[in-house]
Amino acid sequence: MGYTYDDQNIFAKILRGEIPNNTVLETEHSLAFRDLYPQAPTHVLVIPKGSYVSYDHFAAEATDAEIVDYVRAVGEVCRLEGVDLTTGDGYRLISNAGANGVQEVPHLHVHILGARHMGRMVAKAD
Numbered sequence: 234m235g236y237t238y239d240d241q242n243i244f245a246k247i248l249r250g251e252i253p254n255n256t257v258l259e260t261e262h263s264l265a266f267r268d269l270y271p272q273a274p275t276h277v278l279v280i281p282k283g284s285y286v287s288y289d290h291f292a293a294e295a296t297d298a299e300i301v302d303y304v305r306a307v308g309e310v311c312r313l314e315g316v317d318l319t320t321g322d323g324y325r326l327i328s329n330a331g332a333n334g335v336q337e338v339p340h341l342h343v344h345i346l347g348a349r350h351m352g353r354m355v356a357k358a359d
């Protein structure tokens with residue numbers, strides 16, 4: 234059994250330019266843009282341009298070039314947002330996957346949250 238990717242998901246539409254986004258950084262293989270419903274003063278989503286549903290999918294099937302680009306893009310956004318540890322006060326990365334991870338959009342994304350204290354790591358489930 235392989236991974237299933239739904240190319241009608243909202244981030245696929247953003248990548249195709251069908252809906253607008255507030256871009257923070259674009260690289261060869263990655264795109265970072267502001268979350269529509271920010272949970273913190275800094276709330277940026279970083280996605281690969283390739284069709285990957287989750288972190289595990291990306292780790293298994295992305296090229297080395299895509300992975301390097303993506304990891305560096307996440308770090309660069311932290312720097313651009315001033316939350317990195319050379320000048321800022323830190324941040325939290327979250328990547329939800331599947332039903333138990335409560336993933337709403339089935340295209341890999343890392344949330345970068347910061348510019349406020351982020352509180353406990355995991356809230357009690359509803």
Ligand code: DGP
Binds near residue numbers: 267339
């Ligand atoms: P997740 O539960 O990890 O799949 O979070 C999906 C995030 O995507 C959520 O924080 C809200 C955000 N989001 C949903 N639709 C849009 C959109 O059309 N544009 C942007 N920028 N963000 C969106």
